[in-house]
Amino acid sequence: MSNSDDIMTKAVEIQELFMKIAESDFMVECAYAAPAGDKFSRLIEPYADVIERFRWAAELDPGKYDPMLEHIEYTKATLDSAEISDAMARIRTRLTYWEGNTAKDFVDNFLTPFDGVRIRQVFLAENVRRAVQATRDIEETVQRDMLELQDGIIEVLKQIKKEEKGFFDKLMAVAKVVGTIAGAAVAFGSMGPGLAIGLGLIATTGEAMSLQETFSVTVEGENPAEVVESMDKAINGLRDAMTREEDKLIEILAEDITMIDRDRVEPVPDFVCRRPDVADGVADLEQFRPPPSTR
Amino acid sequence: MAEPNEALVAELSDLYWAGANQFPLVAAYYAQATRHLHNSSWRESEAFQRTEDRLVPTRDEDVMVDEDETGTRTTLLPEKVVWERPWEKGKPSGLTWESVETRSRVYPHLKGLRDRLQEVLGDTSWNLQITGTVLIQVADSYASRDEATAEAVRETVAGFAQDDRLVKAPEEIPTIMMPGAEHDTHVELRESPVPFGPDHREVVVLDEEPKP
Known part of the structure; x- marks a missing residue:
């Protein structure tokens, strides 16, 4: 079962727990006060759309990014292949004695910068891969954190349900519920930050940048209304944390794009424009200077 | 030779x-x-792709209408755009919640x-x-x-x-x-x-x- 399925399963369980507690409250109040016609409807209204609160997290699908990552890996492997290095090395070692303006242009504008340009290109491909991976990690972590959050909510609601045996018992149960909630909050803390995604995204300058959003949530309440309020805050907090992480990712991507637009380097052109028989007519065999022993 | x-x-x-x-x-x-x-x-x-819940207007006064050579665009007034869920802010009068397909920012x-x-x-x-x-x-x-x-x-x-x-x-x-x-x-x-x-x-x- 996927995380998405688990989130919706737990969402249903949470909704049912809220409803059962509401029913229990209704029964208790019926025993001590005359029920109003729509009292039950009003009692369950705050919990009617509990499931929907979790749907956005369930709809995330980190696995969708895997094919993209695979193809970007192919791109990197192709760019980084030894065949390219070998071919350029063969060109360098075999073209040793060609001199003159054309040769100089070829070496200065093409051969010399090529390796550096290729390294930048591989680097850039790695950045694209990391950005997709980061997007995937954010979604995956949010889903995991949502599941943790749901476990905490279920635990708290079960405690409330367990203690709600009657109107007077309920008053007695408040402290216990709070205690259980505090325990749940500690449990969130002890497993580390609720949402902590550490990513190192390397900008094209080579400067390492990291995404690190730390986030923890607590679900608490002495009654269902308070639980639902703190639950909503926790869900919103999780969503806000996700937004902040994406904002950081966007910032890094924007910086990379700016750098590319500013520094875009392509090996070539001057050399291509100045071929000897087109530009200056200096196609002179003297521009090839073989080693002295063979001249 | x-x-x-x-x-x-x-x-x-x-x-x-x-x-x-x-x-x-x-x-x-x-x-x-x-x-x-x-x-x-x-x-x-x-x-x-993501699904977002957003408020859409049910009243003419909540939208602005831009017309140019490319056509007419109807946009919800910025102050009317609320991205939070209804249980967070409540539903303002004249607007209704709608799930819309968007993309990750x-x-x-x-x-x-x-x-x-x-x-x-x-x-x-x-x-x-x-x-x-x-x-x-x-x-x-x-x-x-x-x-x-x-x-x-x-x-x-x-x-x-x-x-x-x-x-x-x-x-x-x-x-x-x-x-x-x-x-x-x-x-x-x-x-x-x-x-x-x-x-x-x-x-x-x-x-x-x-x-x-």
């Missing part, structure tokens, strides 16, 4: 060989890299970076192909100054072509794929809705009927 200078012939032959084989070889790798990268964009907009930025890389790789492949052609012309140009040298260069290069130990360019350089180009399709693995691709081949899997 004078005897050609062997070292000169070797150098010109290498220049010719570089232009005819080594540069196209590297260009082919770059062209293939554009294809791999292009395949990463196959159905990417679906991967980044990261998507345009990531696409921007990936597309730029793809353009750069495509440009490099093209430049490598042009440079290879120019090197051949340069070698031809120099060799043509001396018939004996030209003949010797031709023979040497023909020898290179027969030498199985030498790394040669592929017969055909893959077509460079630039951002926005239509994806190639392959229908053998139609059950999979996602891109798929082994090394040095681009196999994008269709989940729909192939074009006739």
Whole structure:
């Protein structure tokens, strides 16, 4: 079962727990006060759309990014292949004695910068891969954190349900519920930050940048209304944390794009424009200077 | 006809060989890299799809209407746009909640970076192909100054072509794929809705009927 399925399963369980507690409250109040016609409807209204609160997290699908990552890996492997290095090395070692303006242009504008340009290109491909991976990690972590959050909510609601045996018992149960909630909050803390995604995204300058959003949530309440309020805050907090992480990712991507637009380097052109028989007519065999022993 | 200078012939032959084989070889790798990268964009907009709940107006006074030569656009007034869920803010009068398909805010930025890389790789492949052609012309140009040298260069290069130990360019350089180009399709693995691709081949899997 996927995380998405688990989130919706737990969402249903949470909704049912809220409803059962509401029913229990209704029964208790019926025993001590005359029920109003729509009292039950009003009692369950705050919990009617509990499931929907979790749907956005369930709809995330980190696995969708895997094919993209695979193809970007192919791109990197192709760019980084030894065949390219070998071919350029063969060109360098075999073209040793060609001199003159054309040769100089070829070496200065093409051969010399090529390796550096290729390294930048591989680097850039790695950045694209990391950005997709980061997007995937954010979604995956949010889903995991949502599941943790749901476990905490279920635990708290079960405690409330367990203690709600009657109107007077309920008053007695408040402290216990709070205690259980505090325990749940500690449990969130002890497993580390609720949402902590550490990513190192390397900008094209080579400067390492990291995404690190730390986030923890607590679900608490002495009654269902308070639980639902703190639950909503926790869900919103999780969503806000996700937004902040994406904002950081966007910032890094924007910086990379700016750098590319500013520094875009392509090996070539001057050399291509100045071929000897087109530009200056200096196609002179003297521009090839073989080693002295063979001249 | 004078005897050609062997070292000169070797150098010109290498220049010719570089232009005819080594540069196209590297260009082919770059062209293939554009294809791999292009395949990463196959159905990417679906991967980044999100569902958001947003308020939409039910009253004319909550929208502004822009008209220009491209048509009429109706936009919810900024102060009326609330992205929180209804249980967070409540539903303002005149607006109703609606689930809408959006995309992750990261998507345009990531696409921007990936597309730029793809353009750069495509440009490099093209430049490598042009440079290879120019090197051949340069070698031809120099060799043509001396018939004996030209003949010797031709023979040497023909020898290179027969030498199985030498790394040669592929017969055909893959077509460079630039951002926005239509994806190639392959229908053998139609059950999979996602891109798929082994090394040095681009196999994008269709989940729909192939074009006739």
